[in-house]
Amino acid sequence: MFKKLxxxxxxxxxxxxxxxxxxxxxxxxxxxxGVVYEINLxxxxxxxxxxxxxxxLTMRGAGCCINDFFDKDFDKKVLRTxxxxxxxxxxxxxxxxxxxxxxxxxxxxxxxxxxxxVILFSFAIIPLIIIYPLFKRITDYPQIxxxxxxxxxxxxxxxxxxxxxxxxxxFLYFGGFFLTIGYDTIYGFQDIRDDKRIGVKSLSLxxxxxPKYFVFLIYLVSQIFFTIAFLIKSSNLFxxxxxxxxxxxxxSWQYYAFTQKIPLKKIxxxxxxxxxxxxxxxxxxxxx
Numbered sequence: 483m484f485k486k487l488x489x490x491x492x493x494x495x496x497x498x499x500x501x502x503x504x505x506x507x508x509x510x511x512x513x514x515x516g517v518v519y520e521i522n523l524x525x526x527x528x529x530x531x532x533x534x535x536x537x538x539l540t541m542r543g544a545g546c547c548i549n550d551f552f553d554k555d556f557d558k559k560v561l562r563t564x565x566x567x568x569x570x571x572x573x574x575x576x577x578x579x580x581x582x583x584x585x586x587x588x589x590x591x592x593x594x595x596x597x598x599x600v601i602l603f604s605f606a607i608i609p610l611i612i613i614y615p616l617f618k619r620i621t622d623y624p625q626i627x628x629x630x631x632x633x634x635x636x637x638x639x640x641x642x643x644x645x646x647x648x649x650x651x652x653f654l655y656f657g658g659f660f661l662t663i664g665y666d667t668i669y670g671f672q673d674i675r676d677d678k679r680i681g682v683k684s685l686s687l688x689x690x691x692x693p694k695y696f697v698f699l700i701y702l703v704s705q706i707f708f709t710i711a712f713l714i715k716s717s718n719l720f721x722x723x724x725x726x727x728x729x730x731x732x733x734s735w736q737y738y739a740f741t742q743k744i745p746l747k748k749i750x751x752x753x754x755x756x757x758x759x760x761x762x763x764x765x766x767x768x769x770x
Contacts, residue, residue, distance in 0.1 A: 494581045497550060497567045498543030504754045505546070509632055510538035511757025512658050516639025518765045519651060519715060530642050537592035538635065544585035545611050545631075551578050552615035560676040599641045607634045619681075622688040625666045633658035650714035654764075657707035661733070661753075664700040668740050669750040694741055701733050708760070712767060721770035725763040732756045 499505060513534040521527060550557060550568045557569035567573040593604045610631055617624040636655045640647060663685065670677075670686030671693065677684055689696040709726040716722045736756075739749045 490577075493567050493573055494577070497547050497573060497578060497581065498585065499546045500539075500543060503539075504751050506539045506542040507754035507757055508662070509542045509635060510535050511635075511754075511761055512633045513538055513635030513639040514757075514761045515654060515658070515764050516636040516641075516651065517643055518761065518768065519636075519640055519654060519711075520644050520648065521768055522643040525643055527643075530639075533592050533595055534635070534639060534642075537589055540585045540588045540592070541611070544582050544589065545614070547578055547582045547585070548612055549615045551575060551582070553618075556680055556682060559680045560673060562673060562676075596642055599645070600638055603634070603638050603641060607631060618683055620683070622683045623685055624683065625663045625670070625685040628666055629659040629662040632662045648714075650711050653707050653711035653714060657704050657711055660700055660704035660707060664697060664704060664733075665736065665750055665753045667697060667700065668736070669746055672746045697740060698737060701737055705730055705733055712763065715764065716767040716770055718767075718770045722767065725766060725770075729756075729760060729763060732759055 495501060514531060517527065517530055517534065550566055553563075554568045554575075557563035557566050563569060568575070568578055593601055596604075607630075610627065614624070614627050614631060617627050633655050636651060636658055637647065640651045667685045667689065670684045673682075673684075674686055674690065676682075677687055686693075705726075708729055709723075712722040712726050713719070732752075733756075736749050736752060739752075740746075
């Protein structure tokens, strides 16, 4: 009995991709960016970051479960996803639903620790998280929806520290928004053949004829928004531009790696580290 419970728990963790935390970092870092963009010294920032980290981990897990719940039949036909627990049939949909609600409850327990604005904004994005998998069936631009979702934490994180949103926060949000579109479009190129065969839509397919040109433009727009956000953040022009240059080198490496056919998963995973670099840049601007 105990052995079966352990095995079932391991399978559920695989369903939520807890064995592959890159996505959790990609959800967590924007929350952290929002928190440190305008730090409130009266708040316990370490506790805030800890709660947001746990919330990001569990909500990313819930999002993966929801995605696999809707995409079960698609996943069976894709080489990269055919061994996922639901696609392989080692978990039932009922078990997946129970696990989704379990993770959502943990997320709820996290979010109610904050003020009412944080709670409302956190709830506002949930419908989009739930229906995100359906966009791959009806639109060529699911990466845009993912960009909206993954960077919502910037707004939530900022509101844990401040009563109102600022102009700089909006530029930061759009910087992250286009960055997400860029790296997820790159990631999507590995599934192009399978997506064509089974009828799944993506921006990767839409941009297939000129991928380097459009990925370059997406990353360029992201860099511009981030740079403006840094300039608004700090009155130290030299420091803002210098730190922006560090981000430029990071984004440029991703583009170069894409053009040199470096494994797409490696490029995607790099963003877990790049998110931390952006966090350090924003944090540093508080003291420069």
